[in-house]
Amino acid sequence: MEPSVPSVLNDVHSQLNPTRVQGVERPGCVEDVARLVKEAAKRGESISVGGRRHAMGGQQFGEGTLHVDTGGLIGVRAFDDCHGLLTIGAGEVWPEVIAASHRAQERIRPGQPARWGIRQKPTGADDISIGGCISANIHGRGLLMRPFGDDIENLTRVDARGETAP
Template identity: 35%
Template sequence: MKKINLLFCCLCLLLSIETHAVIVNDVTGMTPVQVAAVVQPESTQQVAELIKKTSGPISIAGGKYSMGGQTAIQGALQIDTQKLNHVIAFNPEQKLLTIEAGASWRQVQELIDPYGLSVKIMQSYADFSIGGSLSVNVHGRYFGEGPIILSVEEFKIVLADGSVVVASPKENQDIFYGAIGGYGGLGVITEVTLRLADNVKVKRVNKVMPISEYYRYFSQHIRSDKAAIFHNAIIYPPDFKKVRSVTFQQTQEPVTIASRLRPLVKPTLWQKQKPKIIASSAFGKQLRKLHDYVDYARRGDQ
């Protein structure tokens, strides 16, 4: 029965491969690359079988937010991980989640939010794939947490010979520290166990100041703030003279925004055009600055 199941999985995998050359792109739509074929495996086993059967170059694509053609190689096989997105294990009490690397951070948030849990380290946006985030060792605005590697308990990776290895800070350490931030050079990360965090209420505190004062302000007021969860500073072009310090602090105050997760909606035409308008001229950059002043004042931040 196991042999039949394996043969069936291999057949499904082969059927999911485009049998002719195909043009792929990243999210910008500006980097078309003609690859030999595209495959969407749905398990670690399928990834391993695929790599064993492939003699040429292989590229890996997740959310395809890496711009400039990094997710595709001319004439190569592209492994698209969008269907490699299953939850393997979830233990809310231990704050541990094992999930396949093609899943998005939004998928993780939707799963863990009802349990009062939050992602410990990720980027500021939830569209990216977990595998892509690991491959570049991302960081976010999390204060004092560092890059994502500090929240990873272990992962499975398929190496170039098709072997599956479990790596952690204690097991196969060279692969663990080489693959996270390794841009897919050592193999395909297929499953990852993440350490989660408590989901706490935060309030936004901001202050605009001359950019020359920011370092002193950060050193005196932010660095030692034990309530700080997130922090970033917004520098305003084209003069670069002002900076807005933005800190999200843990609070016990009543929430002012009731929604726990931002609704998934398609961006409006205006939202799509805003970045182009802002980037196109000095006037656009002044509009961005004005928008922030109005928005932060409207929300009543300190």
């Protein structure tokens, strides 16, 4: 990865949160995230994490932090047709999640209607990351459904020491 340089980040919508971070890193896999966290912890530095930067409260940024941009953690990596489960990178966005699910089902049952679909997503925007949705425990318009946490079966988590746990 290229060495990161200080830059000013802001959210997409309100633009009320200009924040100078000491650098931006775009890891491409969970191991890269773990390494970044471990190295920052060793240096006594804080990190901030951002997906598509739609949240308007500035919670994805921190002055002087090393900013981890999840835009490289993309891909719908697996599809379990028996249980309707997708394995998705934290930085992936809804249009690609939906398209990948349709592609996988078309490969399995060519020409037939898809039997699996998503239950809910944020309603006012599409370019929102799965990690951002888990973090905010988003909800859609299904008022009788529990929020997004109810749709998640498993999470790969990197903790503050840089340890990875399923």
